[in-house]
Amino acid sequence: MTEETPGFEEKPDVPTDAKTAEAQQGGPDGAGSTPAAPGAAAGNGDANSPLAARLDETRKALDERTKDLQRLQAEYQNYRRRVERDRVAVKEVANANLLTELLPVLDDIGRARDHEELVGGFKSVAESLETVVAKMGLMQFGKEGEPFDPLIHEALMHSYSPDVSETTCVQILQPGYRIGERTIRPARVAVAEPQPGASSGSQGKEGEKPDEKQADADDGGPESAGAADAGGPDASGSAKGESGRGETDSGGPDEG
DSSP: OOOOOTTOOOOOOOOHHHHHHHHHHTSTTSTTOOOOOTTHHHHHHHHHHHHHHHHHHHHHHHHHHHHHHHHHHHHHHHHHHHHHHHHHHHHHHHHHHHHHHHHHHHHHHHHHHHTTOOOHHHHHHHHHHHHHHHHTTEEEEOOTTSBOOTTTEEEEEEEEETTOSSOEEEEEEEOEEEETTEEEEOEEEEEEEEOTTHHHHHHHHHHHHHHHHHHHHHTTOHHHHHHHHHTHHHHHHHHHHHHHHHHHHHSOTTTO
């Protein structure tokens, strides 16, 4: 048997790692734990300040992107409206150019209708053409008896008439055409104006009545003739008496 050396006691084997862990944690009771550093709380506040700055930057960037998106949307809406307006304008110009080329054909159809030559198949073709141009927005205007408007009428003939009180279209030489509010050809008409001095002439005729009475009185009209008739016998008798007295004076008994 082995002899034990005096002065040494056996101790249980303890792993080195466990001892190291206990030393770092301050032992089993925690009495040797290391107290927290005084600047730890201050370190948390310093860590929050960069985070708040980054949050502010993110909010600013979001506001800028939102404004950019709103601006882009408004520009797109304006672009759509502008394109739609241009499309409508181009369509109207194209229709106007086409219908302007068809106006001579429509004039020929109108003249044939006036002369009662629009019959048979030609009548069907003409009516179909008029229906198509009407669907495209072509409207005819110009009627006899309407007041003359230089904006939509073109006067080719001029005359005076006692039957009108203002400048009036008395004959439609060529009808006018418009598309919506746009006039593509004015109506060509003959106009008549009131006769100059017609109103003053009528006033002169009414004013001639007093002058005629005055002229009759000056010329010995009915009043002077009536006076002569009233004193006719007296005047003849006095004339005869004067002549008889003259004869007595000239050739009386004394001379004999």
